Amino acid sequence: MFCGNCGNEVESGSTFCPVCGSPVEASNKKGVDSKKVGKLIAIVVAVVAIVIVATVGLKVYSYIKSKPTDKQLELAVNNYQNGGIVTTDGKWLYYNDNGLCKVLLKDGSKQTSVSDEVTPEKMFYAGNSIFYYKFPGIYKAQADKWKENDLKLSVFTEDCFQTDGKNYYVTGQGNSDDSGVYSVSVSNEKKRTQISDIHPTRLLMYKDYIYIQSGFDSINDMPNENFGTWRISKDGKNKIDLMGFCPSYMVFSGDRIFYTNEDRVICSMSLDGSDEQIYEDTCVNGGLNVTDDYVFFIGQSEDNYNNVIYRMDKDGGDITALTQDDCSSINIAGDWIYYVNEDYDYDIYKMSFDGSYNAPIY
Structure with a gap:
């Protein structure tokens, strides 16, 4: 215990403080x-x-919630090339129905309006946000707490935007001195670094690489200086010339790239451009997408009347027509195919992978 007068420690049982002589019992309660x-x-x-x-x-x-998963990014890049008509966070499916709406992904019930004012032309989900193109720029919003955010990025076309959650990858200002590919920090959009001087007409991102398609100059209608398809790492290094043209469709699955050649025939190659395979019995007329097991594409029906959806095994075997109506824009979400049915007011339809279920989305 301690002396209440001077604070000196005293032995238990002592009556007086040995230092100042004050009585201990009376003042001990004030001690420390x-x-x-x-x-x-x-x-x-x-x-x-x-x-x-x-x-x-x-x-x-x-950070983990805002960082897109590899599967999200794969779906995003593949669906966005096919019109970006739907996107999903794993629970809800988002789509444009004269305004952004959502339905439960698994059973398609509980349609809810997210925003009556937002009608995105193309969209994808990454991390915990929806990214969408609305002329003349790219916007970002959290669907659960809807608040539209104009990223104010310099995007030459809607096809020149990708994100991995850490950086945005965009093009410069058309054919000016600012042309090229830029990395823009998500946390600080003023931190903008040029990673390539190749002028892109389309940017794709898969795993650790950026794929740049450089097609025709939109002003002069002439091939760009670096015409073709290139692969670079995200820091701009390790440039590889993949092919001397720009495929209309170029989608990714596992360690393979599936794309259409100049004759619209489906081909595939390894991510570094090696081991090319050609699927001779195919001709793509308006859509190419891929899952873990199948390749889906739009081609002419046997009577050459409609563009219908076909399913093909990844080895090129068992090509089966799944639809009869005129179709466009194949998107994949969960275990379903979503597409635009051009014979029925351009409504979005939902179809199982084997075609046994096929009906309007809602």
Whole structure:
């Protein structure tokens, strides 16, 4: 215990303080108990530690939630090339029905209007946000707390935008001195770095690489200087000339690229451009997409009257027509195909992979 007058520690049972001589019993209640002080310090330290851990945990959770998964990015790049008519966060399917709407992905019920004012032309979901093109720029919004955010990025066309959650990858200002491919930090949009001087007409991103298609100059209608399809790493290094043309469709699955050649025949190659395969019995007329097991494409029906959806095994075997109506824009979400039925007011239809179920989305 301690002396209430001078604070000096005294032995238990003492009547007077050996330092100042003051009575101990009468003033001991005002003294400082070292055990109580120790407990108080321990409690304060524990509370501070909990606050720090909780704060760091929330930041880590927020980062993980905002970082797109590889599967999200694969769906995003493949569907966006096919019109970007639908997108999904795994629970809800988002689509444009004279305004952005959503339905439950699995059973298609509970249609809900997200925004009556937003009618995106093309869209994809990455991390916890929907990205969409609405002339003349790219917008970002969280669907659960809808608030439209104009990214104010310099995007030459809707096909020249990709994101991995850490950076945006965009084109410069058309054919001016600002042309090329740029990496823009998501956390600081003023941090803008040129990673390639190739002028893109389309940007694609898969895994650790950016794929640049450089087609025709939109002003002079002449081939760009670096005409063709290129692959670079995200820092702009390791440039590879993949092919001397720009495929109309170029989608990704696993370690393969599926694309259409100049005769619209489906081909595939490894991610580095090697091991090319050609699927001779195909001709794409308006859509190419891929899942883990199948390749889906739009080609002419046997009577050459409609463009219908076909399913093909990845090895090129068992090509089967799934629809009879005129179709466009093949998108994949979950275990379903979504497409535009041009014979029925251009409504979005939902179809199973084997074609046994085929009906309007809602």
